[in-house]
Amino acid sequence: MLALSALSALVGGCSMAPTYHVPTSVTPTPTFKADPGWAVAQPSDDAAKGAWWTLFGDDTLNGLEARVLVTNQNLAYYRAAYAQALATVRVDRAALLPTASGSAGVTHQDTFASGSKAVSTFSVTGSASWVPDLWGNLTNTTRAARAQAEASAAELANATLSAQGTLASDYFALRGIDAQAVMLDATIVSYRRSLEVTRNKFAAGTVSSADVDTARTTLANAEASRRDLDRQRAAYEAAIAVLVGENPSTFSLAQVTWHPVVPDVPGIVPSAVLERRPDIANAERLVAAANANIGVAKAAFFPTVTLTASGGSQSSTIGSLFGASTSLWSLGASAAETLIDWGARSAKVRGARAAYDASVATYRQTVLNAFQEVESDLAAVGAYRAEDAQYATASQSADRAETVTRNQYQAGTVDFTSVTQAQATAYTARVNLILNTVYRQTTAVALIQAIGGQWTGSVDLHPTLPAPQPSVR
DSSP: OHHHHHHHHHHHTOOOSOOOOOOOOOOOOSSOTTOTTOOBOOOOHHHHTTOGGGGGOOHHHHHHHHHHHHHOHHHHHHHHHHHHHHHHHHHHHHTTSOEEEEEEEEEEEOOSSTTOOOEEEEEEEEEEEEOOOTTSHHHHHHHHHHHHHHHHHHHHHHHHHHHHHHHHHHHHHHHHHHHHHHHHHHHHHHHHHHHHHHHHHHHTTSSOHHHHHHHHHHHHHHHHHHHHHHHHHHHHHHHHHHHTTOOTTTOOOOOOOOOOOOOOOOBOOGGGHHHHOHHHHHHHHHHHHHHHHHHHHHHTTSOEEEEEEEEEEEESSSTTTTSGGGEEEEEEEEEEOOOOOTTHHHHHHHHHHHHHHHHHHHHHHHHHHHHHHHHHHHHHHHHHHHHHHHHHHHHHHHHHHHHHHHHHHHHTSSOHHHHHHHHHHHHHHHHHHHHHHHHHHHHHHHHHHHTTSOSSSOOOSSOOOOOOOOOOO
């Protein structure tokens, strides 16, 4: 046992893998270029724990987001993949320890001759074997598996953030369509009144039939647009159903009065992006796994040592089964080494180093993409915020212009072409105002995703898996 402990200590200190360091990447700047004044802030407690969607103050959205974590099937896949990666770690860790086995048996032998006496044989055997990890092969295999499991956990976190963000964006788009539908319904009522006015004026002989046809065209186009909104809503509703794990044929979201909330996303410092984005954590852990795999490849140049021990007893009676005269034991050691492989091991080492270099490049590119997304989303947030007041002014002015022009037409001072132009301008302004609000909400979601979906701490590489849900019959 003393020799075994000493050898175990030797194993723990030997590794062929290079010393691991987190790869260097771009140096974060003190502030973001798109918004240097984006102040570091602390949101509510729930949002700080990752429930960022609560910033939008929508109970329906909150309920849907809670369901995504449990019933989304893509997340179920990534949870299973993470569980599988953890199991692989346990398998690889077990390879570092000795294995033992045992067996026991009894046989009865006799001949077909009359008067012969049966002979019984009882046996018990046990054996143990151990492959000391002298060159760090098994240790680095375990390290690579652990890093892969942590990468899988980060991938699960990234998939969760993606599903939650997609759900929020689809939900806001659907609510924006609902708002457009309400607005367009009112617009259609106004267009019908205009058509009635033109018909009356045509009957009185004050306008030509062209005014009636123009009014009818405007109304028909608006009604077609209204039906297309129903199509778009159905598509978003089906997408949301899939995200929450429901059959789109049985899922529905009731239309509600639109009260959009566009929150100010709490700021972070640029360096925090490296800690909070799960895709960066995933890429970094894959670099660590590739580094360990170099050690695995290099260990193949050294011999594999196997220690074995066995013991057993065989006797014709159970009483003498464990006697000294019927017992045997053995201890052994063997070593195996590949003498000629025509450069295969060297090629594997070069391949492992190339895989490491590739993973480093992927990590650095992921970091660059992260900063690009934050800068782009910050710029979009600022632009849409500035556009909101302008679109509101444009909509109000266009509504007044439409009213004045319609009154002028009824008074006979302008032709109907002026009315249709004013109507089209007012309708476009109303749509732009609604869409800008939706864009502000979805851009806020994108910015939250870009900074990792949280404001405190780093990515949790050991997330708690949700409890299994009972099946619904």
